[in-house]
Amino acid sequence: MTSQQDLLDTLAQVARALGNGHRLALLERLAQVETSVETLANTANLTIGNASQHLQHLRRAGLVTAHRSGKQMIYRLTDERIVTLLSLLRQVAETNLAEMERLVGQLFADEDANGALEAVSRDELLAGISSGKVALLDVRPEEEFEAGHLPKAINIPMAQLENMLDKLPRDREIVAYCRGPYCVLSHEAVQRLRQLGYRVRRFQEGYPEWKAAGLPVAS
């Protein structure tokens, strides 16, 4: 006999799979492109074995699937909605947990000190794009950019920022984005570019959120 509690227990199992910071990091990465275990382990700062275990855990919860490509196992999210789920979790946490607010404030503290420019909201970005006043800068690695990006975005991976400045306009405001709200790449880009005199702000969200909202993407 199945009870309601059995269902809730199974549901809880899925929630528990989200209940680990390393696994959330893996999911954020997987929200960009499907990726091999080794690459995932590197970006999440885990040993291969450990990353593999976490990925198994996510797999048992139905959040990711894997297929083999040559010697590598390629993992990907099973469902677009996982991005929305994480996004909602983030919103709820930021609204109701003081600790969360404190950490977010801290992470972006130097930026604020630096001129108190708020991150650009989705609506604001949409307005800026359609008026043609804003240039979009994608600072993720090329591979992630290739798999999908915001329309008309210019890709300059963080590692090559200083080499490719000629691609950036001087006359328009630049909005930089990366993997998501907590991704530090765009944050670093804004810092460096400000020092070089560019008018630049950070997009509040990232590519996966944009896509999950049903907005147009290019690849």
Next chain:
Amino acid sequence: MTSQQDLLDTLAQVARALGNGHRLALLERLAQVETSVETLANTANLTIGNASQHLQHLRRAGLVTAHRSGKQMIYRLTDERIVTLLSLLRQVAETNLAEMERLVGQLFADEDANGALEAVSRDELLAGISSGKVALLDVRPEEEFEAGHLPKAINIPMAQLENMLDKLPRDREIVAYCRGPYCVLSHEAVQRLRQLGYRVRRFQEGYPEWKAAGLPVAS
């Protein structure tokens, strides 16, 4: 120095709070009305002490707050969006976990055997209501009904179903709803009413989902 990982760890803490079947049951109950510890413990089949501990856990995660009313502590959800969050978790789990599908199928197996009538979707219900062809039956306890219900719904708590049959129309289809998709109250109501010859189906969701979707509610 705050890193992105600190943020993800804190986020994970919130997800972990959702990672227990009993706590999900508590949240489902709290999605109806704010409630005392004792009542919560009873509906979730927990000892008072254990329920209290789980509630502390939810509180630390910022998902519920408590205030004192006389001798009792009254808990409530901190945020409307928690209902949406749980609903999305459920959708992702049902789509991607075979185990989940199996359990849902099992829980409603006898209903299906009984005539293979699918649960009523939100859109279908909206259509039925506006055409006036459907009568709405709320089978939750009176207290929950009073705190908020679907417009024009008739409240017959499960315990009194047989006593209050005169309130139900014979000439229209009845749609019964309760606390949510996994709540068994409406399911039981449908079973009993079918045996009595009523035309009755179950609403796929419950009051909290309806409200969270921004649809009108009465109280």
Next chain:
DNA sequence: CAATCATTCTATCAATTCATTGAATGATAG
């Protein structure tokens, strides 16, 4: 088909979570 590479599996230990028990706290009623 032997060597190599990418990943998974197994075992182990430390840390965390959960349920239970009984004592402690805080508010109300007499």
Next chain:
DNA sequence: CTATCATTCAATGAATTGATAGAATGATTG
């Protein structure tokens, strides 16, 4: 102001989770 009621706190033991190391598997390369 003491007795009672509702809840929380603290301590315990069992079960689960997470990290590590090393062996095992499965696919490719020469």
